[in-house]
Amino acid sequence: MSHSAVDATQAHATQITTTTAPATSAPASLAQHSVSAGQSEPADPVLFVTSELADFVKVGGLGDVSAALPRALLNHYDMRVLMPAYREVLESIWPVHVIGHLPGLADIPACDLGRIELPEGLTVYVLLCPELYERPGSPYLDEQGREWEDNAIRFGRLSLAAAQMAMESSGERFEDQGWHPDLLHLHDWQTGLAAGYLRWNNDDTPCVYTIHNLAYQGLYGPEYLSRLGVPESAFTPEGLEFYDRLSFMKAGIIYSDHITTVSETYAREITTPAFGCGLEGLLSDCAGQKRLSGIANGIDDSWDPQTDAYLACAFATNDWAGKRANTDHVRRMFRLAVSHGPLFAVVSRLVHQKGLDLTIAAAESIVRAGGQLVVIGCGEPAIENALRNLEARFPGAIGVHIGFSEREARCIFAGSDFLLMPSRFEPCGLSQMYAQRFGSLPIAHRTGGLADTIEDGVTGFLFDELSQQDFQKAIDRAFRIFGCTELFYAMRRAAMAIHYQWRLSVTPYRRLYHQLMVPAGAATHSLRHVSV
Numbered sequence: 437m438s439h440s441a442v443d444a445t446q447a448h449a450t451q452i453t454t455t456t457a458p459a460t461s462a463p464a465s466l467a468q469h470s471v472s473a474g475q476s477e478p479a480d481p482v483l484f485v486t487s488e489l490a491d492f493v494k495v496g497g498l499g500d501v502s503a504a505l506p507r508a509l510l511n512h513y514d515m516r517v518l519m520p521a522y523r524e525v526l527e528s529i530w531p532v533h534v535i536g537h538l539p540g541l542a543d544i545p546a547c548d549l550g551r552i553e554l555p556e557g558l559t560v561y562v563l564l565c566p567e568l569y570e571r572p573g574s575p576y577l578d579e580q581g582r583e584w585e586d587n588a589i590r591f592g593r594l595s596l597a598a599a600q601m602a603m604e605s606s607g608e609r610f611e612d613q614g615w616h617p618d619l620l621h622l623h624d625w626q627t628g629l630a631a632g633y634l635r636w637n638n639d640d641t642p643c644v645y646t647i648h649n650l651a652y653q654g655l656y657g658p659e660y661l662s663r664l665g666v667p668e669s670a671f672t673p674e675g676l677e678f679y680d681r682l683s684f685m686k687a688g689i690i691y692s693d694h695i696t697t698v699s700e701t702y703a704r705e706i707t708t709p710a711f712g713c714g715l716e717g718l719l720s721d722c723a724g725q726k727r728l729s730g731i732a733n734g735i736d737d738s739w740d741p742q743t744d745a746y747l748a749c750a751f752a753t754n755d756w757a758g759k760r761a762n763t764d765h766v767r768r769m770f771r772l773a774v775s776h777g778p779l780f781a782v783v784s785r786l787v788h789q790k791g792l793d794l795t796i797a798a799a800e801s802i803v804r805a806g807g808q809l810v811v812i813g814c815g816e817p818a819i820e821n822a823l824r825n826l827e828a829r830f831p832g833a834i835g836v837h838i839g840f841s842e843r844e845a846r847c848i849f850a851g852s853d854f855l856l857m858p859s860r861f862e863p864c865g866l867s868q869m870y871a872q873r874f875g876s877l878p879i880a881h882r883t884g885g886l887a888d889t890i891e892d893g894v895t896g897f898l899f900d901e902l903s904q905q906d907f908q909k910a911i912d913r914a915f916r917i918f919g920c921t922e923l924f925y926a927m928r929r930a931a932m933a934i935h936y937q938w939r940l941s942v943t944p945y946r947r948l949y950h951q952l953m954v955p956a957g958a959a960t961h962s963l964r965h966v967s968v
């Protein structure tokens with residue numbers, strides 16, 4: 437490893453050590469594959485590539501999924517995660533063992549590869565590249581909320597690393613104590629180029645590409661072709677060109693074997709112009725070839741109001757006094773007046789997608805009808821400011837915390853009566869599932885995963901048209917139900933009874949992985965079309 441990486445990272449709390457084993461060594465036989473704890477058969481090795489992991493840093497739902505899904509699959513696969521070593525990773529309590537070095541390509545710098553062992557047996561590989569990842573701000577934005585201007589290189593580095601770990605070149609391949617990935621599971625645009633790097637090197641390692649949000653595509657000017665080491669021949673409408681720009685998202689879709697998204701409804705929606713963000717034609721073709729499917733996210737077992745240590749008061753179904761104690765706690769957190777009216781909540785990234793403009797427009801009517809509103813989240817400055825103004829207009833009735841804390845979020849899910857989610861689109865949505873578990877009924881636009889996880893009038897409220905009028909009607913229904921205590925409690929019970937556990941998602945992912953990991957020679961790359 438380079439000394440500069442050691443010097444730069446030694447300043448942090450995390451202990452960084454080197455091992456003698458090089459990351460790249462001679463090919464090993466399948467028999468050398470690692471064995472997951474408790475299993476007698478070698479478990480197939482899978483590399484889960486992500487730009488967020490809630491154990492260290494999360495910007496939104498991708499971080500939650502990256503922390504939960506590989507762990508849920510650990511019983512069946514030797515799942516390992518690859519992500520950048522952001523400052524939060526190096527400042528965490530987990531030691532990093534440097535296991536090797538990955539070469540650069542064009543403007544993508546070389547970097548070291550570290551390994552971290554997390555609880556529950558999850559191994560995480562981290563890219564030690566201080567010049568790209570060790571900075572203040574978020575994984576995607578600087579402290580002023582602007583995109584890092586070198587994001588293409590930063591996530592080109594992540595994508596290239598995934599491909600380098602999977603591919604074999606000149607008889608050499610990456611191995612970590614016998615572990616080498618047989619399949620890459622890529623997530624969102626930040627990892628899309630990985631599939632391209634493999635195919636441009638004639639490597640057919642199977643790739644699953646999961647779209648968590650089609651609206652963020654990773655589009656860069658044509659000059660990035662050479663900067664990222666992408667062959668000119670790939671810059672066509674059939675390749676990763678998207679209206680004269682290079683698209684990371686399109687690379688993931690074109691070069692992966694199978695595309696999943698995080699709900700069945702969103703999988704259908706993205707084949708239409710209204711939701712396809714210009715890629716609907718390509719995605720329709722994928723659907724026609726059975727290369728596109730929807731596998732819903734789950735939520736992990738920590739979402740249990742009886743055991744969650746963050747809550748002011750643990751509670752179970754029918755223990756409405758316990759739930760009420762959480763409501764009072766949230767009112768105190770936000771300096772709201774004592775009230776017997778309903779408490780509405782927003783726990784969200786504050787971005788256009790989430791329909792905060794509708795919520796802001798509905799706020800006054802909520803207050804006039806005797807309700808209160810609490811909001812936690814951060815995002816677009818204009819939305820943040822509009823919410824601050826709202827709080828100033830309705831002191832004691834509306835409370836806003838700009839920022840995010842897991843503890844506060846959980847307290848709000850537990851304390852609120854209703855969660856507002858008028859999302860313009862919602863690939864899956866986790867917040868509505870968290871809310872339901874904690875007895876808060878979501879009021880949501882019938883779209884994407886919201887349509888799949890909320891039963892209107894039973895476990896929440898859905899409205900069809902994304903209009904102020906329809907949203908208001910749903911809020912009015914919620915007020916009416918709140919006034920009919922027995923009905924309201926019945927809905928709460930129904931919402932708390934559903935549990936979208938990750939194990940429900942494990943079966944379709946296993947089927948997909950299994951079908952893609954056919955033995956070499958049994959199928960060609962282009963024939964690996966599966967249905968899940």
Ligand SMILES: Nc1ncnc2c1ncn2[C@@H]1O[C@H](COP(=O)(O)OP(=O)(O)O[C@H]2O[C@H](CO)[C@@H](O)[C@H](O)[C@H]2O)[C@@H](O)[C@H]1O
Nearest residue numbers: 495496497498648698784785814840862863864865866867
């Ligand atoms: N400002 C903030 N900072 C940090 N965390 C915050 C935050 N605001 C909210 N969160 C947390 O992030 C998660 C939000 O997840 P969602 O799935 O609801 O939306 P998101 O749009 O981020 O995810 C995208 O990916 C997920 C995962 O596939 C899909 O469910 C979803 O539809 C898609 O838009 C929750 O755990 C929430 O508490």
